[in-house]
Amino acid sequence: MKKWLPYIITGLLALLPLIGLSTYMMHILILVIMWTVIGMAWNLLGGYCGQVSFGHAAFFGIGAYTAGILYFKTGLSAWWGIPLSIFFVSVASLLIGYVTLRLRGPFFALGTLAIGEVCRVTAENLRDFTQGTLGIMLKERTWIDKTWYYYIILGIAVFTFISIRKIINSKLGYYFVAIREDQDAAESLGINTTLYKTIALILSGVFTGLAGAFYMNYMGYIDPEIVFALHDISIITIMVVMVGGVATFWGPVVGAVIMVLLAEMIRSIPRLGVAHQTMFGILLILIIIFLPNGIVGDFSKIRKFFRFGRAG
Amino acid sequence: MKRLILTMTVSLMVMVFTAGLVAAETLDITIPLPLTGSKAKFGEIEKRSYEIAAEEINAAGGIKGKKVVLHFEDSQGKPEIARAIAEKIIDVKKQPFVVGAYSSSCSKAIAAVAEERKIPYLVVTGASDTITRKNYKYIFRMNPSVSYYTGGLRSFLKKVVKPKSVAILYESTDFGTKGAEGMVKDAKKLGMKVVMKEKYESGAVDFKPILSKLKSKRPDVIYMVSYVMDAALLMRQIKELRIDAKLFAGGAAGFAIPEFIENAKDASEYVVTATLWSPQVAYPGAKEFAEKYKARAGKYPSYHGAEAYSALYVMKDVLERAKSWTPDDIRDALKATDIVTAFGPVKFEDREGYQNQNFMDTLVLQVINGKHETIWPEKYATKKYVYPIPKWRDRR
Numbered sequence: 001m002k003k004w005l006p007y008i009i010t011g012l013l014a015l016l017p018l019i020g021l022s023t024y025m026m027h028i029l030i031l032v033i034m035w036t037v038i039g040m041a042w043n044l045l046g047g048y049c050g051q052v053s054f055g056h057a058a059f060f061g062i063g064a065y066t067a068g069i070l071y072f073k074t075g076l077s078a079w080w081g082i083p084l085s086i087f088f089v090s091v092a093s094l095l096i097g098y099v100t101l102r103l104r105g106p107f108f109a110l111g112t113l114a115i116g117e118v119c120r121v122t123a124e125n126l127r128d129f130t131q132g133t134l135g136i137m138l139k140e141r142t143w144i145d146k147t148w149y150y151y152i153i154l155g156i157a158v159f160t161f162i163s164i165r166k167i168i169n170s171k172l173g174y175y176f177v178a179i180r181e182d183q184d185a186a187e188s189l190g191i192n193t194t195l196y197k198t199i200a201l202i203l204s205g206v207f208t209g210l211a212g213a214f215y216m217n218y219m220g221y222i223d224p225e226i227v228f229a230l231h232d233i234s235i236i237t238i239m240v241v242m243v244g245g246v247a248t249f250w251g252p253v254v255g256a257v258i259m260v261l262l263a264e265m266i267r268s269i270p271r272l273g274v275a276h277q278t279m280f281g282i283l284l285i286l287i288i289i290f291l292p293n294g295i296v297g298d299f300s301k302i303r304k305f306f307r308f309g310r311a312g
Numbered sequence: 313m314k315r316l317i318l319t320m321t322v323s324l325m326v327m328v329f330t331a332g333l334v335a336a337e338t339l340d341i342t343i344p345l346p347l348t349g350s351k352a353k354f355g356e357i358e359k360r361s362y363e364i365a366a367e368e369i370n371a372a373g374g375i376k377g378k379k380v381v382l383h384f385e386d387s388q389g390k391p392e393i394a395r396a397i398a399e400k401i402i403d404v405k406k407q408p409f410v411v412g413a414y415s416s417s418c419s420k421a422i423a424a425v426a427e428e429r430k431i432p433y434l435v436v437t438g439a440s441d442t443i444t445r446k447n448y449k450y451i452f453r454m455n456p457s458v459s460y461y462t463g464g465l466r467s468f469l470k471k472v473v474k475p476k477s478v479a480i481l482y483e484s485t486d487f488g489t490k491g492a493e494g495m496v497k498d499a500k501k502l503g504m505k506v507v508m509k510e511k512y513e514s515g516a517v518d519f520k521p522i523l524s525k526l527k528s529k530r531p532d533v534i535y536m537v538s539y540v541m542d543a544a545l546l547m548r549q550i551k552e553l554r555i556d557a558k559l560f561a562g563g564a565a566g567f568a569i570p571e572f573i574e575n576a577k578d579a580s581e582y583v584v585t586a587t588l589w590s591p592q593v594a595y596p597g598a599k600e601f602a603e604k605y606k607a608r609a610g611k612y613p614s615y616h617g618a619e620a621y622s623a624l625y626v627m628k629d630v631l632e633r634a635k636s637w638t639p640d641d642i643r644d645a646l647k648a649t650d651i652v653t654a655f656g657p658v659k660f661e662d663r664e665g666y667q668n669q670n671f672m673d674t675l676v677l678q679v680i681n682g683k684h685e686t687i688w689p690e691k692y693a694t695k696k697y698v699y700p701i702p703k704w705r706d707r708r
Contacts, residue, residue, distance in 0.1 A: 022399075022403045024404050027396050134440065137442060139446065219395065220421075220424045221417065223417055232390055264393075
């Protein structure tokens with residue numbers, strides 16, 4: 001059963017658009033899947049390799065701007081941004097890693113946080129290149145219907161999921177975990193920690209960048225404050241993983257469902273919805289206090305709790 | 313006599329009864345606004361203003377006899393959530409039009425969806441140029457775009473002050489930079505020489521180095537683009553240094569709000585500023601709205617509030633004129649709009665590369681006797697402008 005779970009879920013998700021959901025639901029689903037991708041990407045670096053990044057908006061933004069600038073400057077379809085972003089984000093990750101990966105623990109976190117902000121300010125000021133705060137807007141989105149967008153982001157998500165699973169179960173994955181557990185010990189065992197940390201950063205960045213490039217195509221409008229946002233992108237990314245479960249395959253999926261779908265549902269509750277931020281905040285606090293390893297990570301705890309309830 | 317009372321009671325009862333029947337039918341309008349997050353302050357102003365408008369409309373019998381019921385959805389200032397709300401409005405609530413949003417980025421996200429679905433969308437306060445320059449057919453905007461904010465000030469300079477030179481001080485933000493660039497362009501048109509263009513970090517405390525430099529240039533006009541505290545500090549230090557000019561001008565924002573006068577005190581006297589709207593402006597209903605708002609919130613609304621308030625009146629006018637309440641008929645009715653609201657005249661035109669854009673006059677305010685007064689254009693003036701302004705040493 002467990003072995004087939006990914007296939008079953010993918011199959012069900014692939015069939016979802018056929019039952020005729022409203023575009024509103026489709027939009028929410030697309031956002032959920034997009035956040036899953038970003039969450040999985042962050043999880044690779046933060047969860048498995050132990051390098052907590054507060055600046056994933058940098059990769060998201062660079063991916064989005066690759067697509068945006070390509071469209072704006074050359075007139076090519078912004079969809080080419082998805083393959084191209086892999087290259088540009090890799091280069092950017094390499095540079096970012098060169099600076100920040102010398103730092104450890106909280107210093108790395110603060111370093112990436114700064115990098116995210118640096119990217120935002122840079123994009124705001126490179127007016128001729130990025131249009132500054134005016135942003136880049138697609139003249140026309142490719143489809144009005146959401147089905148294709150849904151399948152594309154689902155495709156990216158499945159690709160990300162499979163790749164990360166492969167990576168984690170390979171030798172590379174063990175290196176990552178070794179670095180997370182004890183960087184000095186890993187080094188003494190002959191693991192080139194700098195190299196593997198850089199690899200983790202690049203992989204994580206590339207998947208995030210793919211989501212960014214998709215965002216440009218899907219939303220049709222970006223500006224530096226949206227795609228390089230500290231609060232709306234970088235922090236939400238961490239929350240997705242923390243709530244779902246750090247260093248688990250399914251954590252980011254569950255986290256994205258909670259952070260997007262549940263947040264939207266709470267927002268839509270009549271009357272009480274006014275205080276949606278408060279209610280959602282309390283929910284997150286409860287999850288983090290009682291399930292510090294996230295919903296997937298502490299699933300056994302949840303199960304125990306309910307069993308206990310039944311027995312009593 | 314008895315009979316008269318009887319007929320009166322009966323007719324009153326009938327009226328109440330029918331009114332009750334009519335009120336039973338409602339028109340639900342969902343409005344996306346940033347109610348949390350960094351833009352929440354403006355969302356709150358607009359929300360209150362929409363509510364005031366809805367209450368007034370309902371008290372006067374609603375729209376075509378239907379009672380207006382407003383629902384607000386919090387976009388948090390994030391475009392993807394604004395879009396989710398727009399999709400919900402169009403698809404789930406089947407509302408044939410969209411109103412609102414506040415920020416430019418959310419307006420753009422909604423505009424793209426509305427245009428694709430052919431649902432008319434009335435943009436309220438999103439000021440970015442591009443929204444109405446995309447050949448969109450279903451997108452209408454009430455406020456002038458950011459490039460037009462200083463239109464009134466420009467004509468005041470041209471007709472009254474006729475300056476030869478200008479010095480520009482601006483804060484190093486997007487808003488300040490754009491304002492300064494706009495002024496450089498205006499200066500070229502008016503034949504003014506830009507003798508100085510200097511930016512400062514917003515939140516600076518000591519402007520004396522910049523101001524000393526300014527003093528040596530002796531410009532006719534000193535134009536400043538700043539937010540609240542900077543605006544007040546600049547004027548106070550200008551007063552301390554006794555820098556005289558023919559005119560001190562501000563580019564909206566920090567100069568156009570009551571806090572400016574509170575903070576700068578007598579240094580604010582005779583300073584002029586560009587703005588879209590002011591509580592004293594002579595548009596019908598503007599003063600009443602401002603007072604009503606003040607009674608509730610404790611202070612006067614900014615132009616954002618007036619625009620939101622008037623947006624609902626525009627929709628009322630449109631819905632009453634529309635042949636039917638289908639998106640296309642509402643769009644046609646919007647296109648034919650020609651009314652004067654508390655925010656100013658509203659008429660959607662296609663010109664200068666814009667589509668469905670309301671080109672309204674922007675105003676010039678001057679601080680006279682410690683109060684903002686509208687001085688330009690003359691037809692909306694509440695007081696005659698004071699020009700030339702007295703030198704610092706001649707002031708008491």
